[in-house]
Amino acid sequence: MQIVSDIQSLRELRREWQTGKQAIAFVPTMGNLHNGHLKLVKEAKKHASKVVVSIFVNPLQFGPDEDLDAYPRTMEQDKASLAELGVDVLFMPKVEDIYSRGLEQQTFVEVPGLSYMICGASRPGHFRGVATIVCKLFNMVQPNMAFFGEKDFQQLQVIKAMVTDLSMNLTIHGVPTEREADGLAMSSRNNYLNEEQREIAPGLYQLISNMAVEIKSGRRDFSIMIQEYRLRLASIGFKPDYIDIRSASSLLQPSHEDKELVILGAGFLGKTRIIDNIQVEI
Numbered sequence: 001m002q003i004v005s006d007i008q009s010l011r012e013l014r015r016e017w018q019t020g021k022q023a024i025a026f027v028p029t030m031g032n033l034h035n036g037h038l039k040l041v042k043e044a045k046k047h048a049s050k051v052v053v054s055i056f057v058n059p060l061q062f063g064p065d066e067d068l069d070a071y072p073r074t075m076e077q078d079k080a081s082l083a084e085l086g087v088d089v090l091f092m093p094k095v096e097d098i099y100s101r102g103l104e105q106q107t108f109v110e111v112p113g114l115s116y117m118i119c120g121a122s123r124p125g126h127f128r129g130v131a132t133i134v135c136k137l138f139n140m141v142q143p144n145m146a147f148f149g150e151k152d153f154q155q156l157q158v159i160k161a162m163v164t165d166l167s168m169n170l171t172i173h174g175v176p177t178e179r180e181a182d183g184l185a186m187s188s189r190n191n192y193l194n195e196e197q198r199e200i201a202p203g204l205y206q207l208i209s210n211m212a213v214e215i216k217s218g219r220r221d222f223s224i225m226i227q228e229y230r231l232r233l234a235s236i237g238f239k240p241d242y243i244d245i246r247s248a249s250s251l252l253q254p255s256h257e258d259k260e261l262v263i264l265g266a267g268f269l270g271k272t273r274i275i276d277n278i279q280v281e282i
Helices: 007-019 035-047 075-084 126-141 153-165 188-192 195-200 203-216 222-235
Strands: 002-004 024-029 050-055 089-091 145-149 171-175 239-247 260-269 272-281
Touching: 002 007, 007 089, 007 126, 024 035, 024 126, 035 050, 035 145, 035 171, 050 075, 050 126, 089 126, 126 153, 145 153, 153 171, 153 260, 188 272, 203 222, 203 239, 203 260, 203 272, 222 239, 222 260
Parallel strands: 002 089, 024 050, 024 145, 050 089, 145 171
Antiparallel strands: 239 260, 260 272
16 A cells, blocks of 8 residues: 655556556545445445545534544554555645645635535535535546445535536445444544443434334324424433434425435534434335
């Protein structure tokens, strides 16, 4: 595995691969890799002869009161895990190279509509930061395909929309959420949970799973369900952010014609924000 930190070296490698007409898969991450990240890499290897993984903790997607400085960084462990999987290149750019004119002067990419609802309403500017860094990384790596986890379902839809709207020549693959034995979606932020919070955390997935069962059984009073399950989320120890039911394709409120829905939930345990989702076909 080659470790590259500067854009020019990455582009030189990219030109070599292009000459050999080798398909390139890309997995962007913020590091502190867990089995969910590694699942993305394994999927990427099934589809391409070359795999690039990036590790970059992106300051542009963190709000002023969020956990940028505390975000877990496990670089040596991450390098070993990626090397073991046979990743071809680990790209680790520096903040000053990515945002050479500073964050305030940075040209940004924003996907309207999708970026402002659900998680976007709770974290203003977050998806602008995500879209901007992913666009920049796509321009640097120039992959044929990129892989993202479905745990961040709204993020996946934002990135798909950006790729379509900007006529980017690559395919986006969503990969199903990797879970712990008790159902908790794997996330780097799970490391923040204390023992008591860790016991409570799978409750979000259990609740939205129950919602999915009810919907599949024919329940359609979605607004009442949402209020009911928000109260249930609070009753098990979460500070609810939201629970919602949306069209899986548009993330808009579902119509009678929608047959593919997604249940999305988010809540806080202490300062740690847990998110999850389940797709439901009716």
